[in-house]
Amino acid sequence: MTAQAAAQLHVAPGSETDGRCLPLNGKRARISPGSVCTLLREDPELAEAIPEPRRTRALEECTSRTARIAVGSWGWEASRHGRDGIGLLVLEGLAASRVSLQGRCGLELLGEGDLLSASTADEVWPVLPVASACSVLLPLRVALLDRDFVERHVGRYPELATVLVQRALRRSHNLAVQLAIVNQPRVEDRLLLLLWHLASRWGRVGRDEVLLDLRLTHAVLAELVAARRPSVSQALSGLASRGIVRRAGRGWALTPACGRHDRELGVVHTCNGSHHPDPCGHRR
Numbered sequence: 001m002t003a004q005a006a007a008q009l010h011v012a013p014g015s016e017t018d019g020r021c022l023p024l025n026g027k028r029a030r031i032s033p034g035s036v037c038t039l040l041r042e043d044p045e046l047a048e049a050i051p052e053p054r055r056t057r058a059l060e061e062c063t064s065r066t067a068r069i070a071v072g073s074w075g076w077e078a079s080r081h082g083r084d085g086i087g088l089l090v091l092e093g094l095a096a097s098r099v100s101l102q103g104r105c106g107l108e109l110l111g112e113g114d115l116l117s118a119s120t121a122d123e124v125w126p127v128l129p130v131a132s133a134c135s136v137l138l139p140l141r142v143a144l145l146d147r148d149f150v151e152r153h154v155g156r157y158p159e160l161a162t163v164l165v166q167r168a169l170r171r172s173h174n175l176a177v178q179l180a181i182v183n184q185p186r187v188e189d190r191l192l193l194l195l196w197h198l199a200s201r202w203g204r205v206g207r208d209e210v211l212l213d214l215r216l217t218h219a220v221l222a223e224l225v226a227a228r229r230p231s232v233s234q235a236l237s238g239l240a241s242r243g244i245v246r247r248a249g250r251g252w253a254l255t256p257a258c259g260r261h262d263r264e265l266g267v268v269h270t271c272n273g274s275h276h277p278d279p280c281g282h283r284r
Contacts, residue, residue, distance in 0.1 A: 029074040029136045034066035039143055042091055043113065049159040062153045062160070066091065067141040073133060085146035086164060088116040093140035096220065107223040108175060110134075111202065111215075115168055116142065125174045136214070182226040188235040190225040195245060195254055203254070213251040 019242045040047035040059045067088075074095075090112050097108045106154075110116065116134075143149075145164075154161050174197075181193045195212060203210040218236070222229040239245035246253050 027072040029072035031069040039064045049179045089140040094138040096135045201211040209255040217252040
């Protein structure tokens with residue numbers, strides 16, 4: 001088994017989930033210090049928020065220490081990085097953040113541009129017995145937006161704080177969308193909506209379909225839509241039989257359909273082979 005495969009969320013054969021927690025792989029993710037990066041060159045959205053002529057200077061001045069987090073399970077409480085500042089900004093990689101309460105879980109995928117908080121679960125939810133952890137699915141490289149970064153750069157370039165707050169709000173909105181998805185009564189509907197929701201961020205537009213190049217096992221999908229793993233497998237087979245979802249390499253290919261049911265879900269754009277709008281927001 002490869003290191004990346006070992007880090008995937010998994011269940012024992014024959015087990016099921018309907019929101020119950022599945023065991024994270026026991027392998028601990030190794031955290032190692034990285035180099036100093038010029039943050040605005042690596043994150044163009046931050047640079048674009050600063051108007052010229054200040055932007056040119058900011059591109060050179062705004063540096064940040066980085067860290068690398070290998071594939072595996074990572075407990076937030078084990079990391080002290082960014083605890084005295086804003087947190088960690090993902091520059092590369094993919095992680096699954098999980099919150100568990102009384103044996104039930106909520107799962108969230110995090111990637112490039114997302115802010116990770118170093119706060120522990122008992123600091124955020126002091127009343128409820130909540131636990132939080134992270135599974136690194138693809139190796140992470142993160143910028144440490146610590147107190148030193150805040151003192152040196154955010155005061156001089158307050159536009160950075162604006163963008164970072166907007167990203168935090170965007171993450172909150174994405175979680176609200178995911179909550180609306182898991183409240184759909186049919187598992188097939190939940191999966192279809194979830195895949196398009198993920199494609200709006202990570203999708204790549206092809207000629208007749210959108211490619212979602214994420215390695216999402218049936219177990220991970222089950223946690224994301226609060227369903228049983230066998231139900232997810234059955235629902236994916238149903239979507240595949242209708243020609244609107246299929247396996248494509250390590251990820252998924254989504255094809256807009258023109259059936260009434262799919263139109264009601266709001267994922268149908270055109271029929272009869274005509275060009276469909278890009279659900280990922282890119283120009284064709």
